[in-house]
Amino acid sequence: MIRVIVVSLVLLFLLTHSFAQNKLNVVVSFYPIYDFTKNIGGEKINIITLIPFGVEPHDWEPTPKDISKILNADLFIYNGAGLEPWAERLLKDAKNKNLITIDMYKSISAKGDDPHIWLDPVLVKSQLRVIRDALIKLDPKNRLYYEVNYKSYLKKVETLDKEIKDTLSRCKKRVFVTSHNAFSRFASRYGLIQIPVTGISPEAEPNPRDLVEVTKIIKENKIGYIFTEPLISPKLAESISRETGVKILLLDPIEGLSKDDVKAGKDYLSKMRENLGNLKLALGYE
Numbered sequence: 001m002i003r004v005i006v007v008s009l010v011l012l013f014l015l016t017h018s019f020a021q022n023k024l025n026v027v028v029s030f031y032p033i034y035d036f037t038k039n040i041g042g043e044k045i046n047i048i049t050l051i052p053f054g055v056e057p058h059d060w061e062p063t064p065k066d067i068s069k070i071l072n073a074d075l076f077i078y079n080g081a082g083l084e085p086w087a088e089r090l091l092k093d094a095k096n097k098n099l100i101t102i103d104m105y106k107s108i109s110a111k112g113d114d115p116h117i118w119l120d121p122v123l124v125k126s127q128l129r130v131i132r133d134a135l136i137k138l139d140p141k142n143r144l145y146y147e148v149n150y151k152s153y154l155k156k157v158e159t160l161d162k163e164i165k166d167t168l169s170r171c172k173k174r175v176f177v178t179s180h181n182a183f184s185r186f187a188s189r190y191g192l193i194q195i196p197v198t199g200i201s202p203e204a205e206p207n208p209r210d211l212v213e214v215t216k217i218i219k220e221n222k223i224g225y226i227f228t229e230p231l232i233s234p235k236l237a238e239s240i241s242r243e244t245g246v247k248i249l250l251l252d253p254i255e256g257l258s259k260d261d262v263k264a265g266k267d268y269l270s271k272m273r274e275n276l277g278n279l280k281l282a283l284g285y286e
Ligand SMILES: [Zn+2]
Pocket: 058, 116, 180, 181, 182, 200, 201, 202, 253, 255
């Protein structure tokens, strides 16, 4: 009897131990980092996204359960630059000394204070490198696997970047109106000008003077379309549309996927291409 117990305990130990050793436990804060990390880590990692898909990340706060997921991980990756203020607070007094954390914004030495670094494919390439390096450091025996995945996804992002550059260079207009200030990095990368109706956080209320200003810009630039985004209320865009006659299109800051997106198998790359399609329409592709 005792021998049976000992053998099963040893088996149990071996099983749980080898599970833990086989796969890295990676926790990421929100969708784009999930997609980038999953593409490189593939089946060699267990990955948990804290902010559920379909939830606007700017105002999200973790539960105690979320916090324990972070503290029990091997690797925690978040965006930084104020997108997840809770992460900075949490890590200040984190007890798990083995936990490796990546503040993506700092790791790629992004300039300026706009947190939306995932909307600039050139900055995404740096993010992929940081993720690859962290996975290899934690799990060197799978170096080759991570390298191959990294190279193949990098190529896809490079193709996307080129496609956006070529398409936007053939558009007549340069100015586009968005709801929250998510596309300034995208705009400056591709030589466009973004006019955001609210500030960095999508829940901020625009003041009436800003609205008058936006209406003026729309008229002066003969803008025919304005953009709203899936995770926030379209009310504001609708009122501008009534005021000025512009049509409304979606421009997704890809801060989370909707349930429909997930069902349709969409991802970062396909959402960026959807955005590009709508920008083509708004900016007059010829
Ligand atoms: Zn945002």
